[in-house]
Amino acid sequence: MGCTASTRRAGWGSLVFDVSGYGGVSLDVQSSEVFTVGAYDWQIRFYEEGVFGHSGGYVAVYLFLVSKKAKVRATFELSLVDITGSTPPRTMRTVDAEFDSGDRTCFGHPEFMRKSELEASPYLRGDRLTIECAITICKEAPVSSKSFAEVPPSDITDHLRKLWQGKEGSDVTFEVQGEAFPAHKTVLAMRSPVFKAELYGALRENDMGRVIIGDMQPAVFEALLHFIYTDSLPTMDDLYQDQDEYKEIIGHLLVAADRYAMERLKIICESILCKNIDVKTVVTTLALADQHHCNKLTDACIEFIASLGKVDDIIASQGYAELKRTCPLALLELWEKATRLYMI
Template structure:
């Protein structure tokens, strides 16, 4: 390997090229939407956004849909006066609690005062049920238009140094998890023997720390028998303890949540909770509510109840 002279100083010019997307977000909050809709006539337009720029956008609501009287059209329109450009837009309808009940993605070539949208975006008949808590409707949009290519030239001095190697801690601990090097405790689960390291279990879990730091049978015999956790669930928990990785959430999120609570792994429990709520649907809501009660988890219970109430 050639030697690097750490005292060598030189100068260089560096050109950097980057692509910057022009992304804009906007929300139109309409209180008492049904009453508002009954009062207005003709197309209704939001304020232009973003403020203080020449190329702006606005939302337009058409109370008289071209299709029928049971729908309202919603469009995102540009004020740009020259040329064509490509834009991608996401439109959302939510209630005041943040529950998204409609989402679409749109993309196309936009001309001046042209726009993207649907004639039948809002179903006036079914909408009151979606916003029944307080009658508030939120129309949100996120627009990504033509990317801008930026070229920059900078000058400066540099000192020729070796780059430090990236940390290998995670890889090294994963090697410990996957092998049996220097293990000092055995976990017996349904006839299976799983080897581990007391110091790592104790550092990550206060439950294991208490178990090994006192003169209990497990500490003396270096053997722990567990009857209420399945082997594959315990193995996934060990993977998290050693590597911070959770690979079994899609198959066993509820079981991983339970074992995380049992062994006081709060960060793992939080990640399981997030996954459970992210995948929440009518088939899993009741089971999630029971899980929240069993583990006295007010956050999980609150979200499950809120979902059930808004879905009825």
């Protein structure tokens, strides 16, 4: 078991925590070294057999405030990391948690990941796994001598997720390549102006109880609904079988976000694609960025092309050949645009 501190700045810091001995004669808990962020001392604790006596086959991960007589609000992310870099991190984020050394010393995830999934994933290498924790200090406050009832964090997304998954009260069903997805018109209209116009606008069809979508993959539409109800993407294991499929679905999800005017989802997808550019897909990603007006993704593709020093590998890629065959004028325009930006 080891720890590696990463770069820190005022009010922000992170720690990489290596857990060893998984699946052996387990301790109840494995703890990281104490590390400091924002003048506060913290510790990560990993529970292989879960917590509270009802783990349900899950591992649990928690962040503890170990400073005495301290009270602080913080946002933190706990991530399982594939040390080879071949699989994106699996991240759980907690927003605006109020740590209080006299009351609520820890926050975390009792169902961080199902043990069977962890043991079949690339995050577990032999008996070792790596957890990264990033902390951002939001607000500091002195510890009061009075005791007040703690206000729990918002759980509205949990209720919306259960509403969607339980299908209770659904009043519209989307048919996507033969698969049916029940949903709630008011929730869709609340989250997307395009859905609002289609379901309640003057041009809506008479029977909007069933809507057929013929130009989208079921997995992409399901991810879109997941975001509409939870304001988050599905877990990475639910989105892909391999890295290429993951990137492909994120690209299609960006198109769907643009189609339904869901700007936050579009920005999230754009950010993911910016971090996953490679030689095979850079040309088609550049075309996607240009078509859907994603300026940051366009710039990232151009920087990637420029960083190679030569374009032979890109020209030899399948994406380049396909775009050249189907849209030669668009390809020429993209290359001209990339050249102009590179020369600025």
